[in-house]
Amino acid sequence: MPNLKAQRKQPTIPLERDGAAPHIDHKAVGGHLRQARKSRELTLMQLSERSGIAVSTISKAERGDIALTYDKFAALAHALGVDFDTIFGRTPSRSSGPFEPTLTRSGKQLIYDTPNYEYGMIANDLVGKRMVPMRAHIRARALNDFPDYIRHSGEEFVFLLQGKLELHFESGSVFKLEQGDSLYFDSAQGHVYISTGATEAEVLVCCVDTDDHRPPQSL
Known part of the structure; x- marks a missing residue:
């Protein structure tokens, strides 16, 4: 889940060629989720028990077959001890001071x-x-x-x-x-x-x- 410190970092997912807002790749998210689970030496069953999310749901999410809703993201993040940035493939870093303002243009979320x-x-x-x-x-x-x-x-x-x-x-x-x-x-x-x-x-x-x-x- 979100941490107390924040650091500006360039997005890892490029804009689509037509200039439209980029979409998160479900398979990439699934890969990051699997990596976080395995780095903690957790089985699907163990993560299921910790998070309350069904094994089948976690397995499908790791393969990129389904999209997770916010509540399931939150439960898995809590169980793994990570924040959303980690699951989205971005490495949080500690900030030594105030972070710079971040502008998000309309239609570019x-x-x-x-x-x-x-x-x-x-x-x-x-x-x-x-x-x-x-x-x-x-x-x-x-x-x-x-x-x-x-x-x-x-x-x-x-x-x-x-x-x-x-x-x-x-x-x-x-x-x-x-x-x-x-x-x-x-x-x-x-x-x-x-x-x-x-x-x-x-x-x-x-x-x-x-x-x-x-x-x-x-x-």
Whole structure:
């Protein structure tokens, strides 16, 4: 998960030739995940037991056959004692002082695709950051689009940029957001985002892990 120190570093994934936003390669992510697991001498079963993620899911993710949702990334990162940067193939480094401002141009966010969400990773070239900011499109249209509610440690803020959005919580609470509305909540509460307008909802999301759950700096 995000570390307290941050260091600016050039992205390791090049822009697509047409100038569009680059997409994260699921197979490359899977390779980094497998490398992190093996470097800790963990079997798939052991990592499954530590993270609560099914062996089959971890195996498919390591092969690049599936995209992981944020909650599964968080669970695996916690279990491995690494942050997202390591799984994305970037090596966090300690900063001796304040880091430089990081600009992300509109439409140039690094894209990570999943069936229900398209995550646009903001400030992707800043490794080890405390926050995980994203500009995302919500593809899900119904609660049954999800096999389960999403849960991960920390706190979460969402601001609706465009469209209409519902946030459903496992407690039964439902929050309906119109453009310009926002919601701040405990990410450990099971939750899902659902688009309810004519087009996919576009949101600004920021996740912050809690100090109690944040793993140590990567080796």
